[in-house]
Amino acid sequence: MTLKKCIWCLKSYPEITFNKRAHTIPKSLGGQNYNKNVCDNCNEYFGNRNSHNGKYSIEEALKETFIITRKRLLSSKQVIKRKVGRFKSKFFEVKVKNGKYSLTIKSSFRFEKGFQNELARAFKRGLYKVYLEELNRQKGMGQEEKYNIIRDFARYDIGDLPVFYFDRKIGAFIMFDRESETPFLFFDRMKYLIKSEKFDEIEFLGHVFGFPVTQFNQKDLEIYFKETKKLKTEFFRGFVKIEKLTDIDLTLSLMND
């Protein structure tokens, strides 16, 4: 029998424990799945403010970002009053009244570069956290050594990895009915998502992200750009490398009528 090993710190029981439920997608965003291969220490790490900058945790950065999108999506439907996860935002006030959606940005959210870069970094680490945990949960992968760059960045705050955000063309938007209630991370839902040895792409709450999953060089990056552009011409205008949180179309403005 193989020992149960944590996908983040790669340590095994009994050196570490697995007593708490580690939600892959935060519960407050409606996430319902958890990963059994995340130890208590690592689980705690992602929810702890001191793991990032003392102001907000990696999970909070993720929630802050997607809460807007999720509410936007929920407001566009005649949704059910049942509990779909709650989260009070630090930066935004999102109100949904009679199917109308309104967003107020609080003064704690700033547009200056330092603030935006820091938040974007926490968001990227959070995205990688969900990625590796869902890859492991859905496909049984993630413990391989090739993913060490993800562990370094997301779990140990070492280095930096580029995350690319794809800008949709209007109308190119499909979601399953229950998806805004219970968000799901898709690895290969649409043909426009690239799967390669060094880069992967995911779709979450209507947003498409691409990023490296292992060591890569400039040449690999160029090949990836070429391939991803080709595959996406029909549905996407282009992509940006996320440097600021505002690089992401959080409110899904293309849905505006």
Ligand SMILES: [Zn+2]
């Ligand atoms: Zn661990």
